[in-house]
Amino acid sequence: METGLFDVLGVAGPALLLALVVLVSMVHLELGPFTHLETPGKWLLTAALGAGVLAFIFKMSVALYLNPKPDRLLVLPHPDFSRRAAALPGPAAVLQYQPYQWQALPARAPGAATDPALVELGRQLFNETALSADGRLTCASCHDLLAAAGADGQPQAVGIGAQVGPRNSPTVWNSGFQSVLFWDGRAPSLEAQATGPILNPVEMGLSSGAEAERRLQALPAYGPAFRQAFGDPDISFTRVARALAAYERTLVTADSPYDRYVQGDQNALDPAQLRGMRLFQETGCINCHRGPAFSDASLLEKGAPLRIFPAFPNPLARRYGLDQEAGQPPGPRAWRVPSLRNVALTGPYFHNGRVRELKEAIRIMAVSQLDVAVPGVTPRQRFLFGADGQLQSVAQRSLSEADIDDLAAFLDALSSARLKTALSGRSGA
Incomplete structure (x- = not known):
């Protein structure tokens, strides 16, 4: 009553x-x-x-x-659900759960350059060995666009002198949509990020920006290239960063089955991917991985770009050392919310690259960030205060192995068709 x-x-x-x-x-x-x-x-x-x-x-x-039903638990919905009102695309019986606007990725990143000369200069610099101390490494060494879907396929980045860095190399594809860069989000733009690896003694190892300028000035092709891009042949480290960022903003993959589906192709996703799409929303993955870039650290969203991870201590996070960081005290840390675009192609996963399987990464995220039980992890008893002030036992949500299979199928649907074709061609599949 x-x-x-x-x-x-x-x-x-x-x-x-x-x-x-x-x-x-x-x-x-x-x-x-x-x-x-x-x-x-x-x-x-x-x-x-x-x-x-x-x-x-x-x-x-x-x-x-x-609140006319005081015996009901007080549930605060994510604010996203109250401001997004568009219906889900596709068969209503398959996907209807809560209002959420599924969106395709734009073909251009925000602020993308329109000058082809600037973009071409950035492409040359991205593949330039003179920007590494030993003259052997390039940006593409850790961000192979086709062979590794913009990453390197290694647990941690391998730099100059075969030195192994502390963190996994994220993909450079769709990085132009990110509001902060690096795992810890310390770079506020692609321009700020671009020069970091060049000067890092473990990565490309140059001693200074002036050394980068000196090396490029010694190469005859770069004077004319900088003149075309900037109107004069002055080679500066600031311009190197601008050109690299301009090129990286052109690296967009808006050609996934998911994009085709939300644009109206009802046959683009199979039943398992559709079930996974619903689970992705229902389980709460969209609380952090929302919008067309599937990341709160996106220029297209206004969410918090960093999240504490792992938010809920659990044996899976401990098994893979995900609550550890070299040189830091044990415990969770704030990491950038990565985009899930091409995630099925860019393993291994997490900041330390110790998780090789996508399904295992899904299990870890479920228990670490959403407090959702998965097979192999003992569910824990949960308590919440009801609106009547009484403490009530609440069953922990759970995912089955079939659910995890469906979520993995949906995440695979975020993969670029072009990149999948390139990878399958290289593997001979």
């Missing part, structure tokens, strides 16, 4: 009267004498405290009126 206005007043009225009696007694018999207040001071203190009591009772009365 719903709670009506008169029911609310029937509770609020006596509560207000009782509160005022207690307040007057407390001020005049205890607080007033203790602080040596005269009668006017006592009534002034009564009025000040009474205003707070009135405001509190008013708020509770409104809450009771608006």
